Amino acid sequence: MAMEFVVQRLQVGDVIRVDLGDGDVEATVARDIVRTETAVHVVLRVPGRDDVAREWAPGEMVTVVRGP
Numbered sequence: 732m733a734m735e736f737v738v739q740r741l742q743v744g745d746v747i748r749v750d751l752g753d754g755d756v757e758a759t760v761a762r763d764i765v766r767t768e769t770a771v772h773v774v775l776r777v778p779g780r781d782d783v784a785r786e787w788a789p790g791e792m793v794t795v796v797r798g799p
Contacts, residue, residue: 738771738787748794
């Protein structure tokens with residue numbers, strides 16, 4: 732079951748649905764999340780690819796497929 736969460740609530744191990752340029756994929760939050768006043772920085776792991784760094788503005792929503 733997928734749920735929409737505010738990006739600040741992400742935790743290591745969460746699996747999210749994200750568009751990496753070639754359609755939506757499921758990616759796992761792989762490292763500690765860096766939260767600042769202006770951005771949330773997340774490193775995502777996608778099977779068969781290099782880790783990907785993403786940045787969202789606080790308050791943006793992400794689709795969480797499953798938690799840690």
